[in-house]
Amino acid sequence: MPRLVVIGGGAAGMSAASAARRTAPALDVVVCESGGFAAYGMCGIPYYLGGVVTEAENLLAYPPEEFRENRGIDLRLHTRVGLIDQASRQVFVSQGDREEVLGYDTLVVATGADPVRPPVPGLGHDRVFTIRSLDEAIRLRRLLEGGVVRRALVVGAGYIGLETAEGLTTVGAEVEVIEALPQVLAGFDEPAAGVVAAELTRHVRLRLGSRLDAVGDGDGDGGVTALVDGSEERTDLVILATGVRPASGLLIDAGARYLPDGSVVVDSGMRTSLPGVFAAGDCVALPHLVLGEPAWVPLGPAANKTGRVAGTVAAGGTSAFTGVVGTAVMKVFDLEVARTGLSLTEARAAGLDAVATDVTSRSRAKYYPGSSPVHVRLVHAPGGRLLGAQMTGREGAAKRIDVLATALQAGFTVADLAALDLSYAPPYAPVYDPVLLAANQAVRAAANAGG
Amino acid sequence: MPRLVVIGGGAAGMSAASAARRTAPALDVVVCESGGFAAYGMCGIPYYLGGVVTEAENLLAYPPEEFRENRGIDLRLHTRVGLIDQASRQVFVSQGDREEVLGYDTLVVATGADPVRPPVPGLGHDRVFTIRSLDEAIRLRRLLEGGVVRRALVVGAGYIGLETAEGLTTVGAEVEVIEALPQVLAGFDEPAAGVVAAELTRHVRLRLGSRLDAVGDGDGDGGVTALVDGSEERTDLVILATGVRPASGLLIDAGARYLPDGSVVVDSGMRTSLPGVFAAGDCVALPHLVLGEPAWVPLGPAANKTGRVAGTVAAGGTSAFTGVVGTAVMKVFDLEVARTGLSLTEARAAGLDAVATDVTSRSRAKYYPGSSPVHVRLVHAPGGRLLGAQMTGREGAAKRIDVLATALQAGFTVADLAALDLSYAPPYAPVYDPVLLAANQAVRAAANAGG
Numbered sequence: 028m029p030r031l032v033v034i035g036g037g038a039a040g041m042s043a044a045s046a047a048r049r050t051a052p053a054l055d056v057v058v059c060e061s062g063g064f065a066a067y068g069m070c071g072i073p074y075y076l077g078g079v080v081t082e083a084e085n086l087l088a089y090p091p092e093e094f095r096e097n098r099g100i101d102l103r104l105h106t107r108v109g110l111i112d113q114a115s116r117q118v119f120v121s122q123g124d125r126e127e128v129l130g131y132d133t134l135v136v137a138t139g140a141d142p143v144r145p146p147v148p149g150l151g152h153d154r155v156f157t158i159r160s161l162d163e164a165i166r167l168r169r170l171l172e173g174g175v176v177r178r179a180l181v182v183g184a185g186y187i188g189l190e191t192a193e194g195l196t197t198v199g200a201e202v203e204v205i206e207a208l209p210q211v212l213a214g215f216d217e218p219a220a221g222v223v224a225a226e227l228t229r230h231v232r233l234r235l236g237s238r239l240d241a242v243g244d245g246d247g248d249g250g251v252t253a254l255v256d257g258s259e260e261r262t263d264l265v266i267l268a269t270g271v272r273p274a275s276g277l278l279i280d281a282g283a284r285y286l287p288d289g290s291v292v293v294d295s296g297m298r299t300s301l302p303g304v305f306a307a308g309d310c311v312a313l314p315h316l317v318l319g320e321p322a323w324v325p326l327g328p329a330a331n332k333t334g335r336v337a338g339t340v341a342a343g344g345t346s347a348f349t350g351v352v353g354t355a356v357m358k359v360f361d362l363e364v365a366r367t368g369l370s371l372t373e374a375r376a377a378g379l380d381a382v383a384t385d386v387t388s389r390s391r392a393k394y395y396p397g398s399s400p401v402h403v404r405l406v407h408a409p410g411g412r413l414l415g416a417q418m419t420g421r422e423g424a425a426k427r428i429d430v431l432a433t434a435l436q437a438g439f440t441v442a443d444l445a446a447l448d449l450s451y452a453p454p455y456a457p458v459y460d461p462v463l464l465a466a467n468q469a470v471r472a473a474a475n476a477g478g
Numbered sequence: 479m480p481r482l483v484v485i486g487g488g489a490a491g492m493s494a495a496s497a498a499r500r501t502a503p504a505l506d507v508v509v510c511e512s513g514g515f516a517a518y519g520m521c522g523i524p525y526y527l528g529g530v531v532t533e534a535e536n537l538l539a540y541p542p543e544e545f546r547e548n549r550g551i552d553l554r555l556h557t558r559v560g561l562i563d564q565a566s567r568q569v570f571v572s573q574g575d576r577e578e579v580l581g582y583d584t585l586v587v588a589t590g591a592d593p594v595r596p597p598v599p600g601l602g603h604d605r606v607f608t609i610r611s612l613d614e615a616i617r618l619r620r621l622l623e624g625g626v627v628r629r630a631l632v633v634g635a636g637y638i639g640l641e642t643a644e645g646l647t648t649v650g651a652e653v654e655v656i657e658a659l660p661q662v663l664a665g666f667d668e669p670a671a672g673v674v675a676a677e678l679t680r681h682v683r684l685r686l687g688s689r690l691d692a693v694g695d696g697d698g699d700g701g702v703t704a705l706v707d708g709s710e711e712r713t714d715l716v717i718l719a720t721g722v723r724p725a726s727g728l729l730i731d732a733g734a735r736y737l738p739d740g741s742v743v744v745d746s747g748m749r750t751s752l753p754g755v756f757a758a759g760d761c762v763a764l765p766h767l768v769l770g771e772p773a774w775v776p777l778g779p780a781a782n783k784t785g786r787v788a789g790t791v792a793a794g795g796t797s798a799f800t801g802v803v804g805t806a807v808m809k810v811f812d813l814e815v816a817r818t819g820l821s822l823t824e825a826r827a828a829g830l831d832a833v834a835t836d837v838t839s840r841s842r843a844k845y846y847p848g849s850s851p852v853h854v855r856l857v858h859a860p861g862g863r864l865l866g867a868q869m870t871g872r873e874g875a876a877k878r879i880d881v882l883a884t885a886l887q888a889g890f891t892v893a894d895l896a897a898l899d900l901s902y903a904p905p906y907a908p909v910y911d912p913v914l915l916a917a918n919q920a921v922r923a924a925a926n927a928g929g
Contacts, residue, residue, distance in 0.1 A: 038909070071845050071904050085845040316899075327909045328902045349897045356901035365901055394522050394536040425906040426874060429881045429913075432899050437888035446800045448767075448883050450807035450816055451779045453522050455876040458489070458778045462880075 028055045031341055032118055032131040034108045034277065036060025037069065038327060039308025040137035041088070042334030044100045047135075047342035054342050056099070057129065059106040059120055064161045065091060070327050072164045073187070076171065077194030083165050111136075111281040113301050133303045133341040136278050136291075137334055140271035140309040140325050149242030154251045155265045158187050170264070171198050179203070179264040180253050181231075182239045184211035186357045188268030189223070192231050193360055200264070202230075205237040205255055207269075214355070216370045218385050218404055219417040226362040239265075273310040273323060286312050290323035295347040297337035307337035314350030317368045317414055317435055318377055324353050353415070354432040356425045365428035368415025368435045371406050381406055381414055382476070384441075384469040388461035390423035392453035401427070403465040409476040411440035411469070423456070430462050441469035479506045482792055483569055483582040485559045485728065487511025488520065489778060490759025491588035492539070493785030495551045498586075498793035505793050507550070508580065510557040510571055515612045516542060521778050523615045524638070527622065528645030534616050562587075562732040564752050584754045584792040587729050587742075588785055591722035591760040591776050600693030605702045606716045609638050621715070622649050630654070630715040631704050632682075633690045635662035637808045639719030640674070643682050644811055651715070653681075656688040656706055658720075665806070667821045669836050669855055670868040677813040690716075724761040724774060737763050741774035746798040748788035758788035765801030768819045768865055768886055769828055775804050804866070805883040807876045816879035819866025819886045822857050832857055832865055833927070835892075835920040839912035841874035843904035852878070854916040862891035862924040867916075874907070881913050892920035 031047050033040045036058050044058050058065065067086040074080045084090070094100040103122060110119040111134065118134070120127045142157035144150055156167045170176060177200060181192045184206035195202045204211075204227065210220040211227065227233045234255075241254040242265055253260045273289040284292040284300040290312040297305045309325035311333065329351050339346040354367040374381035384405045391398035401420035407413050416431035418424040434444055444466035451458050459467070482498050484491045487509050495509050509516065518537040525531045535541070545551040554573060561570040562585065569585070571578045593608035595601055607618045621627060628651060632643045635657035643653045655662075655678065661671040662678065678684045685706075692705040693716055704711045724740040735743040735751035741763035748756045760776035762784065780802050790797040805818040825832035835856045842849035852871035858864050867882035869875040885895055895917035902909050910918070 068843060068845060068904065068909070070902070070909075071843060074846060074904055079847060080845045088844075326902065328900065328911075328914075331909050351899045354899045354901045356903045356906055358903055358905045363906070367899070367901070392519060392522060393539075394519060394531045395525060396530060423877060425901060425903065426878050427880070429878070429898070429900045429911070430884050432901065433881050433884040433888070433890075436894070436898060437884070437890070439888070443887070447880070447887060448802045448805045448818070449779065449880045450805045450818070450876060450883065451521070451777065452807045452809055452876065453519065453525055454809045455807055455814070458519070458521075458782050460779075460880070463779075 028053060029132040030055040030057065030130060031133045031135065032129055033058040033135045033137060034118065035137035035139055035308070036065030036102060036104070037137060037139050037308060037330065038066070039139070039330040039334035039337070040135065041066040041094065042331050043135040043137060043307055043338030043341065044094065045098060046335040046338030048098050048100060050339050050342035050344035055101070057101040058103065059108050059118070060102070060104050061107045062160050062162045063104050065094070065102055065104065067161050069159070072158055072161065073190035073194040075164055076168055076191065077197035079197065083161055086161065108277060111277050111304070113281045113304065116303065133305065135337045135341050136304065136306045136310065137308040137337070138274040138277060138310050141274045142267060143270040143272055144267065145239070145269050147239055147241060150267065152242050152244070152251060152265070154249070154263065155242055155267060157267045158191050159271070175249060176200050176263040178262045179266065180205065180260065180262045181266045181268060183268035183270065184233070185213065185268060185270060186355070188266065189227065189359050190357060191266050191268060193358070196230050203232040203234065203262070205234045205239065207236065207238050209236050211235070212364070214370060215366055215417055216372060216383065216404060218402065219364065219366070219419050222402055222419040223359050223362060223364055226360050230360050271309070271325065275310045278304070278306060278310070286321065286323065288323050292321065295349065296340040297333055297348060298340070305337040305341045307333040313348065316350045316352050324351050326355055352432050352435040354428060356428060361421055362419055363422065363424035364419050365424050366415070366417045367428050367432040368413070369406055370415060370417065374406055374414050379414060380409055382409055382472065384465055384472055386461065386465040386468055388464050389457055390420055391455065392457055395453040401461040403461050405441060405465050405469045407441050407469055407473070409473060411442055411473040413439050413441055413444060423461070427462065441466050441473060445470050479504060480583040481506040481508065481581060482584050482586065483580055484509040484586045484588060485569065486588035486590055486759070487516030487553060487555070488588060488590050488759060488781065489517070490590070490781040490785035490788070491586065492517040492545065493782050494586040494588060494758055494789030494792065495545065496549060497786040497789030499549050499551060501790050501793035501795035506552070508552040509554065510559050511553070511555050512558045513611050513613045514555050516545070516553055516555060518612050520610070523609055523612065524641035524645040526615055527619055527642065528648035530648065534612055537612065559728060562728050562755070564732045564755065567754065584756065586788045586792050587755065587757045587761065588759040588788070589725040589728060589761050592725045593718060594721040594723055595718065596690070596720050598690055598692060601718065603693050603695070603702060603716070605700070605714065606693055606718060608718045609642050610722070626700060627651050627714040629713045630717065631656065631711065631713045632717045632719060634719035634721065635684070636664065636719060636721060637806070639717065640678065640810050641808060642717050642719060644809070647681050654683040654685065654713070656685045656690065658687065658689050660687050662686070663815070665821060666817055666868055667823060667834065667855060669853065670815065670870050673853055673870040674810050674813060674815055677811055681811050722760070722776065726761045729755070729757060729761070737772065737774065739774050743772065746800065747791040748784055748799060749791070756788040756792045758784040764799065767801045767803050775802050777806055803883050803886040805879060807879060812872055813870055814873065814875035815870050816875050817866070817868045818879050818883040819864070820857055821866060821868065825857055825865050830865060831860055833860055833923065835916055835923055837912065837916040837919055839915045840908055841871055842906065843908055846904040852912040854912050856892060856916050856920045858892050858920055858924070860924060860927040862893055862921070864890050864892055864895060874912070878913065892917050892924060896921050
């Protein structure tokens with residue numbers, strides 16, 4: 028019986044395994060997951076830490092038995108793959124002290140991404156955590172429930188750092204967020220980042236342009252001394268949220284092609300450059316439909332979708348992943364923060380001639396109570412082609428960004444956007460939706476640029 | 479000085495007047511509005527009746543002085559136009575007892591739509607109201623504040639009827655809604671209509687397939703006797719919400735081309751078939767981008783946009799309205815109810831080979847608290863071309879429909895939809911957004927239909 032081995036039991040890996048099983052019912056499907064959980068929603072971890080999600084098990088899409096018993100998938104937890112031997116089509120596997128060589132006909136590598144650990148002394152301290160695996164999150168939650176964390180230091184104001192900061196305030200901690208860059212959320216331009224920073228400072232202490240230099244023991248109470256910008260701070264917990272990078276070491280060691288950022292190159296069927304070896308999820312580069320070239324955009328929906336494609340194709344079926352436009356949303360306390368496509372900074376870094384149009388509108392009709400501001404930035408070429416968008420607001424930003432994501436996939440100009448027939452009722456939007464107001468202003472800007 | 483006369487001071491008319499003023503600062507711009515208010519949000523009337531909007535003046539986009547003093551527009555309220563004499567380019571105008579003949583160089587007709595009054599005896603009773611003009615709404619609100627309306631009968635379960643029913647329950651009335659058709663919201667297919675009916679019956683008495691036969695006096699207490707399906711009912715108020723039709727009499731009498739439903743034919747510059755005469759808003763037929771022909775879809779956003787185009791072009795500028803796809807949303811008590819494109823019924827009535835895919839999903843990640851069901855219907859050709867969509871849900875339906883509206887304008891297939899890179903975060907969506915789940919299922923249906 029031919030065998031598919033899947034490395035990694037996250038969203039991509041379990042999607043691949045399930046898709047392969049549906050495609051080829053007779054295939055032997057083995058999943059090796061290094062941690063103690065599979066198929067869990069990694070994006071839910073900050074909410075689990077904050078107690079909004081009560082049990083770790085709630086984060087599981089399905090329990091292990093569903094895969095083992097109902098789907099006939101040999102799901103092996105606590106099972107680490109040390110090496111891919113592509114010549115012999117074998118992987119070297121260890122589970123505790125037990126080692127095994129596992130042959131494969133096809134292989135799906137879905138090893139995800141790893142937290143970046145900056146070269147700071149003392150990060151081995153047992154009060155220093157990253158937010159990536161559910162196993163680590165369970166240990167952290169236990170610590171939080173122990174009542175010893177009155178203060179916490181979050182290092183990094185990217186989306187994981189900010190979501191975790193919110194979770195920690197939910198359980199009553201006094202939180203400080205430090206960020207080496209001069210703004211929060213590097214993927215956003217300053218107007219949106221400024222709105223987010225203002226919201227943050229209502230709930231946490233925020234220090235931009237600040238660095239963690241070292242971590243050491245506290246005063247014998249189990250706490251931590253953090254050296255920040257040369258000054259010592261006492262805290263009870265350090266969260267390292269300084270970014271992630273592709274966990275592509277196994278594939279690179281095996282000879283797979285990869286980009287300078289370490290993300291693995293795949294085709295639309297999620298085939299790597301190694302015959303019979305597929306990759307999916309947060310370790311691969313995907314076609315970026317706005318950039319017109321592969322880019323590393325590690326996010327949950329694409330992990331699920333690329334896993335499904337990889338598993339289907341690896342099992343002999345037909346499927347294709349067409350690409351991403353870089354859509355993301357997050358909740359920052361009472362604010363919805365969303366983006367799609369390129370920021371102005373990203374567009375210019377990619378050599379594109381880009382301008383931005385900023386409009387502040389509102390979430391409901393002027394006369395309808397409960398309205399709040401919606402900030403929209405459109406990033407577009409001077410001639411009008413839409414390149415990206417950012418939105419923030421207390422309501423009406425999170426899913427409104429999807430209109431722009433759809434417009435990007437369609438290759439719309441701002442004039443196409445302005446022509447959209449968007450829904451209107453007083454409780455949900457002004458009669459000119461914020462997207463239309465921004466588009467109208469961008470059309471005028473484009474007309475002036477052209478004239 | 480050349481003169482533009484605008485007939486109708488609603489959203490379309492005032493948009494036209496303002497756009498004309500911007501385009502041609504020297505133009506003499508006169509607006510004749512038969513009622514006592516101009517530039518008010520008609521869609522807000524149900525919320526004004528319910529007290530959610532406290533003052534009638536809140537519904538005004540701008541007060542009359544803004545137009546008269548700051549924009550130099552000769553806005554005449556209580557001013558009725560009785561006739562368009564296209565040969566002499568004059569309109570015959572009356573204001574109370576005063577009559578006037580007003581010459582024009584260009585004319586914008588924005589007379590909107592009138593409520594349909596079915597041939598039922600007794601509709602002249604002073605407790606029978608329609609929901610269209612702010613003048614009438616103010617009288618109704620006064621009646622409601624008088625405390626005499628304990629029971630109300632709403633005739634017609636279209637969107638105006640349902641929004642008004644909600645407004646009346648907000649002020650404490652016991653509301654009965656009757657509808658001659660076997661379902662609520664004729665523009666929706668049964669699955670969505672069924673969800674809406676279930677929500678309605680939590681708040682009002684709903685009778686489908688029921689007719690109002692006559693209205694008569696009550697027992698001398700000022701109330702009403704309504705004859706419904708042959709049985710007498712006592713009530714304190716009757717709301718007639720049995721639909722609207724184009725208020726196009728003036729234009730038709732003047733010889734303008736119109737469709738069988740009475741809506742006036744215009745080109746992309748909102749020119750009617752009469753030289754120098756433009757029309758905009760709820761009285762015109764607009765290009766329907768899914769049907770590929772003009773259709774009458776009287777809704778607020780298009781009224782604003784077409785008014786702006788008409789005013790710009792009438793004043794000598796350049797502008798064009800490209801069309802609608804039929805997007806609409808309404809709040810029905812705690813439910814968001816949205817549609818775009820064609821319903822299955824409408825698609826088949828138009829001779830299109832259409833099928834529907836129905837999916838019930840959720841508004842948030844499975845593990846995130848507060849999630850509620852989101853029902854999605856996609857209407858598509860068997861080969862996959864998207865034709866329309868409907869959505870209902872307690873959250874996440876109102877603006878999510880705009881993704882489908884954008885996809886319709888782009889001419890997407892359900893496979894294009896399934897490839898969308900939509901935003902994901904646990905508080906706002908499942909990792910496979912309801913749109914993606916529905917699209918995936920439609921893709922499978924299309925594949926089966928093709929195989």
